[in-house]
Amino acid sequence: MKMAYSSILDWIDFFKDPMDSPYYPFDTYNLAYDIGFKLHEILGGTIAWLINLLFPGNGVSEWLMCDYVSTIMALLIFMILIFLVAFVSVLIVLWLERKLLGRMMDRRGTMIGMKGFLQCVADGLKTFMKENTIPKKVDKMTYMWCVSLIVGLSVLVACMVPLSSRWYVVDYQTGLLIIMAFFALAPFLILVSGWAQNNKYSLIGGMRAAELMISYEVPMLILICTTALAAGSFNIGDIVYYQNEHLWFFIPQILGFIVFFFCATAEAERVPFDIAEAEAELVEGWQTEYAGMKWGLIMLADYLRGTVSCGMVVILYLGGWTLPFIGDGPIPEIVFLLKAYFVFFLMVLLRAAMARVRTDQILNIGWKVFMPLSVINLAIVIVLKTGGLI
């Protein structure tokens, strides 16, 4: 029999370890889940205490705070948290791109609120207010499914990139392969959606996306295999800690780093490899028939993919979330994001400096320059690995 009045402290146990729960869904400590668990502990505990005040001794309060429900609620908050972090980091990337590009062009960039950061919010509101127009002659099912899948896949991949050993969704043994597989799906959907829109610009854009994909995908996969070979694992955490123990991979694999950087730029379809969008030639490339919020989401997905590209470069070559001599440090997530923003800065520099690659050059670049370079890089890594140098 419970007391008629119970203190709120009876319901909130802030120092409860989530790993003690029998339903704990991860193998290792997960910071995002821990925050979700503690948030549920505070909010759910308060609600449970209030319900208990009104109806003393009821079952709902007990049920709300039991292990099973708290795991589910913590997982929900965990998902929102993981998405929010990915989303906010993408907004920062958007702001960085506009501001840096402005500086590189000797202008000011965005100026609305918080040094121009609120411009993304204004843009989001603007695209949200727009009418949802769908052209009459498009193949409606493919048209809608493609945009949903592109946006969905991009968000999925952005959430799957681990920010540190304690900020991840799933800790796969083959995490690198799975991320790259999802990452490489989007160009295929771009081709399909270009076909579905019944528009010559979209069709040309889709075809170009396919051309771009076959030109950069092969050297990129060779480079990923090289890195996996050097680290001896496809697990992202293993790769990062191997680099931390030995040497950041961009020193022995400087060729691979450069080639992978260009391939990642192409993967995110950024200038100079934005031939699928090509604003100056095709109206808006494969996005021509998408209007309003659909276009806004595609734009967001583009930048999500750009962030993931930067993240992959950081994981494979720049030592992920670790720092030399320090290792993990107190805030590995911030270290990871800062490194990713640095790589993004290089991408923006490339964008400001370079013209778009012609469609007839891209296959030459991919197969005659990048592929031999990546194979040479693979040979170097094999020699170093057999010599026991890395």
Place this chain on the structure above:
Amino acid sequence: MTIKYLDKYPKNLAKSLWVMKPVWTVFKLFGKTVTHRSMTILYPYEKEWIPENYRGRPGLRFDKCVGCGMCVRMCPTACIKLIEVDDDAGKKVMRPQVNVGRCAMCGYCAEYCPVDAMTVTPEYELAEYTRYDLLYGPRRLNYEGTTEGMEVHLELTLPSDIENGNPERRVRLADLDKPELTDSKCIGCKKCAKVCPVGAVKMVEKGVNDKGKPIVRPEFDNAKCIGCSNCIIDCPKNALELKEVL
């Protein structure tokens, strides 16, 4: 076959590093714009410095104006019109009114104004809600803080002056062109005396004619004349013409 494909590689691999040149240029510019301010200015909040004699909308010094209509004649877009207004003493006088909507801001009115009543002003933000509001009357044309630098003078030195060893700048219009009378054409109607805005024309009696009536002929006071050519335009018999000083 293999050789054919190999031919497509760049001969000098170092030359293919040209891609680094624009990157380096952009990086230098980036460093400059991060440490200093960028070229663009935030227009409504910041304004560029403009010189004193910036040719914005025309301004008018009401009391200096004599109403000669030189600006009306010189305006290339025909946006100036003489209208009748009361001056400070309540007398009816003719003063220019400018339609700023048509004004090309060329500053010719200020350049040719014989008494420097018309000036240029550094005012260039002239948007209004209706086209009627763009009509600037003589009083509205007044610009507070008119300085010496806003007057535009038409200064030139004649080649003949240089030859004569007297290369002074001729500032007044009257020094360049002077009205001259063809005596046989004149009928003595006194119109020139009436239209002269500064009273430089005086009608003088020069004997009597066959019927015993007095013959009057205009005489020009060169010190007073401003060279506005009103008398020449209004002469009914084309007896006056503007003679250029050579």
